Every structure is written in structure tokens, then in C-alpha cells.
Amino acid sequence: MTGLLLDAFIYLAAAVVAVPLTKRLGLGSVLGYLLAGVIIGPVLGLVGSEESTTIQHYAEFGVVMMLFLVGLELEPAMLWRMRTRLLGLGGLQVSLTAALFTLVAWWFGTDWRSAIAIGLLLSLSSTAIVLQTFQEKGLSGSEGGRSAFSVLLFQDIAVIPMLALIPLLAIPELGSGQLSAAGAADHHDLSLVAGLSGWSYALVIVGAVGGVIVGGHFCSRPLFQAVASTGLREAFTAAALLLIIGIALLMSLVGLSPALGTFLAGVVLANSEFRHELETDIEPFKGLLLGLFFITVGAAVQFSILIEHAGLIIGLTIAVIVGKALLLYGLALLFRVRRADGWLFTLSLAQAGEFGFVLISYATQNRVLPDSLTSVLSLVVALSMFCTPLLFIAFDRLVTPRYAGNDAQAPPDSIDKHGTVIIAGSGRFGQIVNRMLRGAGIDTVVIDRTAQQIENMRAVDIRSYFGDATRPALLHAAGIEQALLFVIAIDDVDQATGLARHLRSSHPNLKILARAFDRGHFYTLKEAGVDWVVIETYHSALETGKQALTSLGIGSEQAADLASAFHDAEVRGRDILYEQWREKSEGERYGHGFRSLYIELEEALRELMQEEKENDNPQTSGNNAQD
Structure with a gap:
């Protein structure tokens, strides 16, 4: 012993x-x-080669x-x-x-x-x-x-x-x-x-x-x-x-x-x-x-x-x-x-x-x-x-x-100040979030892997640091233990999802907001434990759709109501699809059953919007009743 x-x-x-x-x-x-x-x-x-060889058999378990x-x-x-x-x-x-x-x-x-x-x-x-x-x-x-x-x-x-x-x-x-x-040494091995x-x-x-x-x-x-x-x-x-x-x-x-x-x-x-x-x-x-x-x-x-x-x-x-x-x-x-x-x-x-x-x-x-x-x-x-x-x-x-x-491959910056919010990624999405938070007087720390982008943000007095936000050591230096909110705006899908999983596992009390590129990325981020997920193009597309309705002669108020009805139905349908997606295996997640449910929800969405349109247009509703 x-x-x-x-x-x-x-x-x-x-x-x-x-x-x-x-x-x-x-x-x-x-x-x-x-x-x-x-x-x-x-x-x-201090140790012999035979002892090292014996210990190595156990160490290989690493x-x-x-x-x-x-x-x-x-x-x-x-x-x-x-x-x-x-x-x-x-x-x-x-x-x-x-x-x-x-x-x-x-x-x-x-x-x-x-x-x-x-x-x-x-x-x-x-x-x-x-x-x-x-x-x-x-x-x-x-x-x-x-x-x-x-x-x-x-x-x-x-x-x-x-x-x-x-x-x-x-x-x-x-x-x-x-x-x-x-x-000789191995004759006792079981096989x-x-x-x-x-x-x-x-x-x-x-x-x-x-x-x-x-x-x-x-x-x-x-x-x-x-x-x-x-x-x-x-x-x-x-x-x-x-x-x-x-x-x-x-x-x-x-x-x-x-x-x-x-x-x-x-x-x-x-x-x-x-x-x-x-x-x-x-x-x-x-x-x-x-x-x-x-x-x-x-x-x-x-x-x-x-x-x-x-x-x-x-x-x-x-x-x-x-x-x-x-x-x-x-x-x-x-x-x-x-x-x-x-x-x-x-x-x-x-x-x-x-x-x-x-x-x-x-x-x-x-x-x-x-x-x-x-x-x-x-x-x-x-x-x-x-x-x-x-x-x-x-x-x-x-x-x-x-x-x-x-x-x-460049060395990360030394982070000397902390903030209430840490933002990973300073692209078009991360910049807008950061500007809104700073405008409200909230301290932020922005981390990005593009050196030129960091220089551009520093030129306008925005506290930004170069580094890989997926590295735990850098997150520690950024004050992850004191932060209240983490915003994931990384362009790489796999890295964003991996970072979300690490944050949820290592910092369970931290609130996480993430940008998703599409519906599939939305699901994986939700599954990773992100508190709020925003699909990148969703709100801009919703606003564009509202403007398209207005340009076709529909009143701005009715267009806004239709957009609101679409949003409510989309959120409900998204939650239903997400639960269906979670229950499926990897190969079935976008299979026939999932597609059928998606089509059914889309049909319900169209009916809801048509009903909303008719409710906002009594003349059309009355004509339909007379017919």
C-alpha cells in the first residue's frame, strides 16, 4: 500500500x-x-519502466x-x-x-x-x-x-x-x-x-x-x-x-x-x-x-x-x-x-x-x-x-x-472589464442588439473572431474583444460568472449550438438568447436549453409581408392585424412542431409524419388568416353570407 x-x-x-x-x-x-x-x-x-508500463495499462482508459x-x-x-x-x-x-x-x-x-x-x-x-x-x-x-x-x-x-x-x-x-x-502474462485473460x-x-x-x-x-x-x-x-x-x-x-x-x-x-x-x-x-x-x-x-x-x-x-x-x-x-x-x-x-x-x-x-x-x-x-x-x-x-x-x-489563429485579447451582458458575435445581428442595450445604459462585453470587425467597433467606442467565445477560459475572463444574460450571435451553426450546450451545462442560472438561422437550427438551440431563440429573418420577413399586404390595397390597420394573427399562429405551430421534432429519432425528425403535421398546421394558419381578414372586412363577410 x-x-x-x-x-x-x-x-x-x-x-x-x-x-x-x-x-x-x-x-x-x-x-x-x-x-x-x-x-x-x-x-x-524515481519510477521504473516496468512500473510505468503496468500503470500505462490503466492510464490507457483515459x-x-x-x-x-x-x-x-x-x-x-x-x-x-x-x-x-x-x-x-x-x-x-x-x-x-x-x-x-x-x-x-x-x-x-x-x-x-x-x-x-x-x-x-x-x-x-x-x-x-x-x-x-x-x-x-x-x-x-x-x-x-x-x-x-x-x-x-x-x-x-x-x-x-x-x-x-x-x-x-x-x-x-x-x-x-x-x-x-x-x-505468459496474459494467459489469465478472459475471452x-x-x-x-x-x-x-x-x-x-x-x-x-x-x-x-x-x-x-x-x-x-x-x-x-x-x-x-x-x-x-x-x-x-x-x-x-x-x-x-x-x-x-x-x-x-x-x-x-x-x-x-x-x-x-x-x-x-x-x-x-x-x-x-x-x-x-x-x-x-x-x-x-x-x-x-x-x-x-x-x-x-x-x-x-x-x-x-x-x-x-x-x-x-x-x-x-x-x-x-x-x-x-x-x-x-x-x-x-x-x-x-x-x-x-x-x-x-x-x-x-x-x-x-x-x-x-x-x-x-x-x-x-x-x-x-x-x-x-x-x-x-x-x-x-x-x-x-x-x-x-x-x-x-x-x-x-x-x-x-x-x-x-490569432491570440485572444485580454479582457479587463466585465458587463451585465456578454454578446458572442459582432455581425449585423449582434451589433443591433448591442446598440440597443448600450442605449438603455446596460454594460456589455462583445467577443468576435474577426479582428477587423473588432477594430471597427472600437473605433466608435464600443467595448469589443477578439477571441473565440466557445473557449471556456475566454468566457471566464469575460466575467461569465457575473453576467446575467448571454447573447449568441455566432455565424457558425455548429459552434452556436455547441456554445449553447456548454453554457446551459456549466452555467445553469445564466439566461441565454440566441439567433437561429432557420427552423432546424431553432429546434437544436431550443433543445440545447436556450431560453429565447429568434430566427434571424423572421421579424424582417413579417414586416415585409405586412408591407406587401398594404401595397396590395389592404389597409395598414388590417395588415397589422393579419400580421399579428400570423405571428400568434406561427408561435403556436412552432411549439407543436418542436415537441413533435423532439419525440422523433434523428432519421425521422424531418420524415413523412413531421411533414404531414407541418402541412396541417400551414392549412390551419391559412384558414385563421382568412377568418381574420373576413372579420376585418364586414362587407366581404356580408356578401359571402348573402351568397
Whole structure:
């Protein structure tokens, strides 16, 4: 027990010291965790490589939790919209990269079966490092960030066929000793697929994946409702962990990736009313375990082997990064990911990934990789992951200034004054709201991502700040805790909805007003918890319709009454349609039933307005009666 507490103290102390330091230097938290691991491991010898490897198995659960949270952000419709980049960009990246490194390894005399395994494991990138860095730097919503995420998602899925292929590449010449030794530690592992035939194994996999999807859709909601009814926060947290651990266990028992299973569960629960509560409860565990995972990567670096083969290992690491970068940049051009986004896509994925360690171990157990290659490959994967934060720094320092017109990458302003109202977006909509509030003597803080727009507003003495309003740190600096109202006037639909969900989850007492672009956006914002939603063109179109009636000879008073009747009917119909929309699944929300209800409401609207017109025109009503 004392030894365990001592190890925990050492890991936590290293993280507490190193991470704030690297963050203050602008190097990011990931590099801080990696350096902390190197210091307590190879440098000071406070923890051994075997201890780090053991802890790493538990810390990898942070990757599982991260993919669960990623899945919660993705609705099935969004995955369908990503299909081109998911299959096209992701598929080409994995296949071309694997082919390249397979040919290079074979060219240098490696057995073709080992060469294939090397190509497969080097085709993967680090989901943990890349997504964590994207989140810290606010790059997830950029074109380059979305493209990189599509590739990472495809890579995680591709691990499954890779694990199925590797046993078929066994090299008899390696002997059975390696297999026995490698598998000795794992002979107690449970498995539901050991000894099954190919078709039986396929059926078990299909059943497991189907069970996750069906169970997540039909069983999770009653479970969380029952737990939530107790009013115990810790019980809900326990239920969330139970769900994730149970799915990870199921995937492990059938030989699949636990991360993939929890990702699927996250996607299934993306439309659940418990989604935000799940995110809030899981986030601290994910962050802590991911940080521990990065520390173990640094602590497990074997400096003796690195020093002995320094030239070879460093050369191979550089070759991997450069080779992947060249392929990635070519794919970025092919898929029209241009300028700074293309470089972000290229540099963020140029490393090997954490699943590379899994494939190295699995390939060694199955007599595909000899021990002499295993240690070298492990160091190449680890060093390439070490270089990833440096590549992001190069992007910030070298690429971003070159594309200075890309305002989204500029550093945010320091916000030194707070206001009663925070307005995200200073376009035509946000400006009008801000002018009205200022005219009434209400202090506002305006945040926008367009630097030129901010300069224009400052020129007329309007307090405005440059920055990404979707970043929690910037909201804190803007005084979100003291604000009474938040106005969302962002031009990006997904960012506006995501910001609304974050505000409702993190600041439940804050009043939120948002601009919607259309009826569908109206529904998603209402579902996200926005208090008041205004469709951008609604009131201007209503005024235009009233003027159109007047221009056709209808009196201005009657036109105003007709417009009022239309507005009342539209509000009632909108509420009915919204409730219908909420009850439908993702695929049915704009299906035949919804369209039929919409047509019925439109017909009722026409009848109501016709009745209002006849009531306001007694002569027409009398003529109709005589007829």
C-alpha cells in the first residue's frame, strides 16, 4: 500500500510541477506531461519502466473515456455528413501510409510479414495527443481540425481489421519461445472468442457491436432515469463509469478495441437528455487518466537503448514524421484542405500513435515481430509522440504568422472589464442588439473572431474583444460568472449550438438568447436549453409581408392585424412542431409524419388568416353570407 501511495505521489507531483510550467511557456500541457514522465523515469529513476508500463495499462482508459466523450458530441447525422472524409481521406491515409512504410521496411531487408506489421502500426496517429491539443488550442472547429478528426476516427476503426490480420502474418522461424514468453502474462485473460471459427467470431463481433448500439439506445435511458431520481450525484457518476467500463470489458472479451466500443456508445447517447450530465461527470476522470497516460509514455522511454542506437532511432523517427507529413500534405491538397488548415492537418497527424504500442505487443506475441525490432519500434513511436507538441508549436510560430489573415489563429485579447451582458458575435445581428442595450445604459462585453470587425467597433467606442467565445477560459475572463444574460450571435451553426450546450451545462442560472438561422437550427438551440431563440429573418420577413399586404390595397390597420394573427399562429405551430421534432429519432425528425403535421398546421394558419381578414372586412363577410 505504501509503495502504491508513493508512486501516486510521485506521478501527481511531477504533473503539478511540469504542466503549469510548460503551459506558462506556451508549450501546452501534453509536452508537460511527457517531460514530467522523462524526469521521474529515465532521468531521476524515481519510477521504473516496468512500473510505468503496468500503470500505462490503466492510464490507457483515459483514451477510452476521451473517445466516449467524442462520441457524445457526434450525432449519427453528423457522422453521415462526414462520410466522404471519414472513408475517403481516412481510408487513403491509412492505406497509403501503411503501403509506404511496408515497402521501405521490406527494401531494407525486413521479412515481408514483419514489414506489413510495421507499415500498419506506423500508419496510426495519436488520438490522445492530437484531440487534447485541439481542445486546448480551440482548433477542433477549424477545417484542418475536422479533417484530422475524420482521419483519427477512421484509424481507430481500422485497428480492428489490423488485429485480425496480424496473427495471419506469423513467422514460424521466430519459434514458439517468443510466443510463450510474451503470452505468459496474459494467459489469465478472459475471452469469449478463443478457439472460435472465423464465421463464429464474426457473428460474436456483430452481436457485440449490435448489443452496444441497441442497449445504449433502449436500456441506458431507463437506467439513468432511475439513478437520477435518487438525487445522488455520486450515484449518477457511478452509473456513467459502470456504462463505460462495462462496454470496454465487453469489447475486450470479444477481441475488439474498447475505445471503439465506447465511441459507439457515445454516438448512441448523443441525443440523450443525460448527455451533458455524462460529459460533466466523466471529464475529470478523462483528463486525469490522459495526463497519467502521457506521463507513463515519457517514463517508459528506455534511455539505455536510445543511447546505444541513437543514430538509428532518431533517424527512423525523423523519417516516420517526414514520410507521413509528405503523404498528409498531398492528401490535404487532394481534398482541398488549404492554407493554414492544410498545415494543421499535416503537422497534427505526422506522428505514430498510442495504438502502435498495442500492435507492437500483439505482433510480438504472435511471432510477427522479433524482439530486436520491438524495442526500436517502441522508441520510435514514443519519440514521434514526443515531437507532436513541438510540431504544434511550429504551427503556431511559423505557419500561423504566414497566414495572418486567418484571424481564428490569432491570440485572444485580454479582457479587463466585465458587463451585465456578454454578446458572442459582432455581425449585423449582434451589433443591433448591442446598440440597443448600450442605449438603455446596460454594460456589455462583445467577443468576435474577426479582428477587423473588432477594430471597427472600437473605433466608435464600443467595448469589443477578439477571441473565440466557445473557449471556456475566454468566457471566464469575460466575467461569465457575473453576467446575467448571454447573447449568441455566432455565424457558425455548429459552434452556436455547441456554445449553447456548454453554457446551459456549466452555467445553469445564466439566461441565454440566441439567433437561429432557420427552423432546424431553432429546434437544436431550443433543445440545447436556450431560453429565447429568434430566427434571424423572421421579424424582417413579417414586416415585409405586412408591407406587401398594404401595397396590395389592404389597409395598414388590417395588415397589422393579419400580421399579428400570423405571428400568434406561427408561435403556436412552432411549439407543436418542436415537441413533435423532439419525440422523433434523428432519421425521422424531418420524415413523412413531421411533414404531414407541418402541412396541417400551414392549412390551419391559412384558414385563421382568412377568418381574420373576413372579420376585418364586414362587407366581404356580408356578401359571402348573402351568397
